[in-house]
Amino acid sequence: MQTVTQRLANPTQFMDLSGRILPWLVGAAAAIIGYGLYLSFFVAPPDYQQGETVRIMYIHVPSAWLAMAAYTLIAISAFGLLVFRHPLADVSAKAAAPIGAAFTFIALVTGSLWGRPTWGTYWVWDARLTSVLILFFLYLGLIALRSSIEDETLAAKLTAILALVGIVMLPVIKFSVEWGNTLHQPASVLRLGGSTIDPSILKPLLVMALGFTVLFVALHVKAMRNEILRRRVKALQMAEVARAQAGQLAAAAE
Amino acid sequence: MLVKRDLRLAVRQGGALGTALGFYMIVVTLLPLGIGADLKLLSRIAPGVLWIALLLSALLSLPRVFASDYEDGSLDILATGALPLELVAAAKALAHWISTGVPLALLAPVLGILLNLEIGAYPVLVATMLIGTPAVSFIGAVGAALTLKAHRGGLLIALLVLPLYVPTLVFGMAAIGALLGPGGVTSPFLILTAISLFAVILGPIAAAAALRLQMQ
Amino acid sequence: MQLTAENLVLSRGGRTIIDGLSFRLQAGEALVLTGANGSGKTTLLRALAGFLTPASGVIRIADAADEREIAELIHFVGHLDGLKTHLTVAENLAFWAAFLDGSDSHDSAAEVAAALERFALSGLADIPAGYLSAGQKRRLALARLAAAPRPLWLLDEPTASLDAAAAAVLVDCIDAHVRDGGLAVVATHMPVPLARAQEIRLGLAEDAA
Numbered sequence A: 001m002q003t004v005t006q007r008l009a010n011p012t013q014f015m016d017l018s019g020r021i022l023p024w025l026v027g028a029a030a031a032i033i034g035y036g037l038y039l040s041f042f043v044a045p046p047d048y049q050q051g052e053t054v055r056i057m058y059i060h061v062p063s064a065w066l067a068m069a070a071y072t073l074i075a076i077s078a079f080g081l082l083v084f085r086h087p088l089a090d091v092s093a094k095a096a097a098p099i100g101a102a103f104t105f106i107a108l109v110t111g112s113l114w115g116r117p118t119w120g121t122y123w124v125w126d127a128r129l130t131s132v133l134i135l136f137f138l139y140l141g142l143i144a145l146r147s148s149i150e151d152e153t154l155a156a157k158l159t160a161i162l163a164l165v166g167i168v169m170l171p172v173i174k175f176s177v178e179w180g181n182t183l184h185q186p187a188s189v190l191r192l193g194g195s196t197i198d199p200s201i202l203k204p205l206l207v208m209a210l211g212f213t214v215l216f217v218a219l220h221v222k223a224m225r226n227e228i229l230r231r232r233v234k235a236l237q238m239a240e241v242a243r244a245q246a247g248q249l250a251a252a253a254e
Numbered sequence B: 001m002l003v004k005r006d007l008r009l010a011v012r013q014g015g016a017l018g019t020a021l022g023f024y025m026i027v028v029t030l031l032p033l034g035i036g037a038d039l040k041l042l043s044r045i046a047p048g049v050l051w052i053a054l055l056l057s058a059l060l061s062l063p064r065v066f067a068s069d070y071e072d073g074s075l076d077i078l079a080t081g082a083l084p085l086e087l088v089a090a091a092k093a094l095a096h097w098i099s100t101g102v103p104l105a106l107l108a109p110v111l112g113i114l115l116n117l118e119i120g121a122y123p124v125l126v127a128t129m130l131i132g133t134p135a136v137s138f139i140g141a142v143g144a145a146l147t148l149k150a151h152r153g154g155l156l157i158a159l160l161v162l163p164l165y166v167p168t169l170v171f172g173m174a175a176i177g178a179l180l181g182p183g184g185v186t187s188p189f190l191i192l193t194a195i196s197l198f199a200v201i202l203g204p205i206a207a208a209a210a211l212r213l214q215m216q
Numbered sequence C: 001m002q003l004t005a006e007n008l009v010l011s012r013g014g015r016t017i018i019d020g021l022s023f024r025l026q027a028g029e030a031l032v033l034t035g036a037n038g039s040g041k042t043t044l045l046r047a048l049a050g051f052l053t054p055a056s057g058v059i060r061i062a063d064a065a066d067e068r069e070i071a072e073l074i075h076f077v078g079h080l081d082g083l084k085t086h087l088t089v090a091e092n093l094a095f096w097a098a099f100l101d102g103s104d105s106h107d108s109a110a111e112v113a114a115a116l117e118r119f120a121l122s123g124l125a126d127i128p129a130g131y132l133s134a135g136q137k138r139r140l141a142l143a144r145l146a147a148a149p150r151p152l153w154l155l156d157e158p159t160a161s162l163d164a165a166a167a168a169v170l171v172d173c174i175d176a177h178v179r180d181g182g183l184a185v186v187a188t189h190m191p192v193p194l195a196r197a198q199e200i201r202l203g204l205a206e207d208a209a
Helices: A004-009 A011-043 A052-084 A089-119 A127-147 A152-184 A199-253 B002-013 B015-035 B039-061 B064-071 B074-078 B085-114 B121-146 B153-161 B163-180 B187-214 C041-049 C089-101 C105-118 C134-147 C164-179
Strands: C002-012 C015-026 C030-034 C056-062 C074-077 C152-156 C183-187 C197-201
Touching (some): A011 A052, A011 A199, A052 A127, A052 A152, A052 A199, A089 A152, A089 A199, A127 A152, A152 B121, B039 B153, B039 B163, B064 B074, B064 B085, B064 B121, B064 B187, B121 B153, B121 B187, B163 B187, C015 C056, C015 C183, C015 C197, C030 C041, C074 C134, C089 C134, C105 C134, C134 C164, C152 C164, C164 C183
Parallel strands (some): C030 C183, C030 C197
Antiparallel strands (some): C002 C015
């Protein structure tokens, strides 16, 4: 009886399983996010300071959480590739990078929009926004490195090393940004509306976070399926090339 | 010994150091031209500008750290020595620091004159740069190792490595401020040192791993 | 000392280049690898050197007396010469001698001089390596073999760019090394008349003959 990871490690079985659960994931994501949006925009109270604009937080904060989580997932996949040579590890890492970058981008944009009415500008160098921005660059680095190396196996492993270096440096970077912030000016208006987190704010936040997570999983699974299919096509094409070459040699030898 | 050879090479080849120093000077010169010659303003931003321009200038010679040995076949032979590849990588990063990082750090106070840097800041500036630039060379070496076979390696190194320089930059600046401020606080300086040590130890491990993959 | 390969499967870029190769080489023996370009000679040499991890199979270097890693037991002379153009001939060789020996430059000065002499490069000792002709560079690369002692020699097309006289010097060098109990694996697609050499012909299945 195989363990879950063993079963999932086989690409064919993964395709099988993922194909079956994907529609459910998408449906669940839509439902949960829909509910979350309803809660965020109609049920949750406006902030005593920021008014209605605080509602952007319900998209901004979960996006930022997902951005971090996605990078962690990439780092774990990288570890799985380099240490355990897990067959799907690289597929996972490659698929997650653009999705993580997208969530990071959403976090940046919503953070900026949220700040506009409050600070009067579209950007402020507070600790969280700055960290998210740097995280965005780390994602870009992963994507750029992978696309600039032709040998796919090599690209996979080098990108994995970069992801691990990134995950090790990320706490250091966050720490340094926060330190730098306490020196200059805090002005972290992005605090969650007061010193305590009211349950009426917490609930929509968590629901949106859950919805985003399910959405991420759905997107990730779909992207992994695409990547597996792409690799299969490539393998078939390479086999075709080898056959043609063998045929040519045989013909020339006659 | 490998360090000695690389240094000798750097001297013989000349070019790279001159280019880095020249770049440093030009970037620092562009600043007052772009921002305006308000001496008080320049004086305030001088440490930051000098640090940032140093990071950019160091990037110029990073691609060559491993590339030339890889291209002429020396890397293969270096891998067959008694030295583990990690130490080989460390030696090359060290050579980069001595041949690029240190000269840039020593040039900084001279350029500080252009920016009306306050006199008291000079020794502190150089000290923080000398302590912080090992991180620049050793983290940069990881970037160089990862991008050996990549297209547009030079630009790619910048994208990969600059975000990783943020801690060094932040604490470099913090150290200057703290040492010059009341009480001469040293904790940011110590953290800066710790970051450099961290880079010196872990950088070669990552770089060697990347090199091994590309020697296959 | 013994070099053994068992059921070696080597692949590169997703293609299997060598499938199930086995051989054994004893001290005092040489192995010549022949085959067309692309048949896997370089791949096999790099695998023996430890640069390339086999897809499957085992490479073993067994020696009762010597506990060092494979990397420290070999001389690897590949297609590229491993020379720094801005260093002189003597400096290049002195560096490699010292690096491979794990010693200081001064200790190996005698070996370096002897090696330069062997490969007829003494007159060029103070010339920057970048000015040398292809054949001279090749001789300098090969001079490494004489400048630092190592039991297993892995040579990839060593006679490329060499004229007949230089090639003869190289063959003598390899023969002497093997006679003294060393091992040598030489990949070549030109004939290299080594005494006491087995031959393995690598190639695609279609042109096995």
